[in-house]
Amino acid sequence: MVLVTGGTGLVGAHLLLHLLQNNTKVRAIYREDSNLKQVEKVFSYYVKEKASELFDAIDWVLADINNIPALETAFKNVDYVYHAAALISFDPKDYYKLKKVNALGTANIVNLCLSNKVKKLCYVSTIGAIGKSVEGHKATEENDWSGQEANVYALTKHRAEMEVWRGSQEGLNVVIINPGVIIGPGFWQQGSGNLFSIANNAKNYYPPGGTGFITVNDVVKMMTTLMHSEIVNQRFIAVAENITYKEILSILAKALGKKAPSKILRVWQLNLARFFDYLRSLMTGGKRKITKKTIKSLMQPEVYDNQKIKDTLGFQFEDMKETINFCCKIFKEENP
Template sequence: MILVTGGTGLIGSHLLFHLISNGNRVRSNYRTLESIEKVRKVFGYYTDNPSALIEQIDWVKADITDIGELDSLFDGVEQVYHCAALISFDPKDFKTLERTNVEGTANVVNLSLKNGIKKLCYVSSIAAIGPSTQGKEVTEENEWNQAKASVYGITKYDAELEVWRGSQEGLPIVIVNPGVVIGPGFWKSGSGTFFTYASKEKKYYIPGGTGFVTIKDVILAMIALMESNIKTERFILVNQNMTYKKLFQKIAPKLNVSPPTKVVSKFMIDFFWRWDWVRSNVLGKRRKLSKAVAKGLYHQERYSSDKIKSELGFSFGDMDESIAFCCSKFIEEM
């Protein structure tokens, strides 16, 4: 039996589809029945009968922050893919992020140790990798710099520490640090917002750039690592380093719209995060752009995936193909 936490998210739902399609016995937690319907939608991108596969999953209602609810998830489990996480860049959400991402991961690690799990794969993020120095590509060895990290990045890094602690106590682990994951199904969050934004034929794009990876590559890399003898290692998963301008230039034509052509100036970014702070602290609105995130928009960070290529012989797929597929599904739904 394979356990997938966070199976109702972007990575988790695609992982579930791949595992079930290949004949594995799989269990996953969920919080609401509505979230399972999102998984059914994702499955529908790849099969004409998604319900048949959904029914093969052993669904258990459980929150990773509740150790009592989690305990039953581990009965008969041999492998764990820990994909569950909360994503937010609002500093006001730090305590909630800490509880879900750090304490929740500690719960998964502790129960994995208790139940003699053979191997755990933790899905972290490039947000938990230290920044580049002297313009060099970021690698797994970069020194962590909390002062330059978002609240999300801080909690993902602290969650990694819980996973490393588990490895020191005898739990075989691997960690993956994906870039921005390009995949269909969640158009109002994460990378899905790029497709939504582009579809509205907006005029402005943000400066800078980051590392991107397809959902297919993330899933294949995770499974290959779990089936290998590799353990106690972390791997950056980035297919292409791109500017946001370049990303929109790839997305827009496939949505039959024009890409944004005007860059948001540094002055406007500085003004907006300050105004956003005022809105949040005076009017009680949710933060849309924190100072840490704003500073990260000024330049393009570049990431190296040489480690997984050399140690696993992994080859990344076609980014343009994945973007085209996402665009086709977006058009069908919208």
């Protein structure tokens, strides 16, 4: 039996589909406010006729990763665990919520893996938990970590990684992947899905800098290949291409039939936007979207090295533009 956490998210939904298509017996946990129908909808993008049949094959268990009794039920007869559940926020006021879900929740998963003698755990982290590079060098898995310039999300994901490494020291076989921005269909109002909405609105401005990008199916392929291998106690950067925000928004705009952005956002404009974003958050209680650390990361972008996964697995990444075109086709159908 394979257990998946975060099964109602972008990575989790695609992972579940992959496992089910390969006749794997799957259990997934979900919270009361989870949108299970969205998982079935993602399935329909790829296997429309069999989406319901595959979805019904999942053994769903109502459990929060901080609810130990419910998790103990979910872990019964489980051999392998994919831990993709996480809270994503870059708002400093969400730090303690992030720590509870990302760090303490991961500690719970690790502890239950150990007590249930799980054979292997695959943890989905983030490139934000990769240490910064010396200027002019690519970031690798060996970069030294410093939390000084990290945002609150990265801080808690790094702490979660420490829990996973702690598990490895106690005898649990683990692998960690550190994905960049994940491109995939169906979650248009959250995470990387916002990029499609931004490009569709045909804004004339684009932010400076860039980052690493990867398709969701490559993330799933990497996870499952590592899980089925004898590789243990290693981490891998999951980035297919390093792309500027101008380039990615232009590619998306073209696929959506929109005008590509042509004007770069200046530092003063970003700082002005940060000020108004702070006021909006103060008045409405909404999450902050632009912080000092956000702006600093835009002005000092990191370039990520994916050579380790290529050398270790002979991994070949799928064509990013083909996936973007596929996603944009679905986006236009669902947002006419």
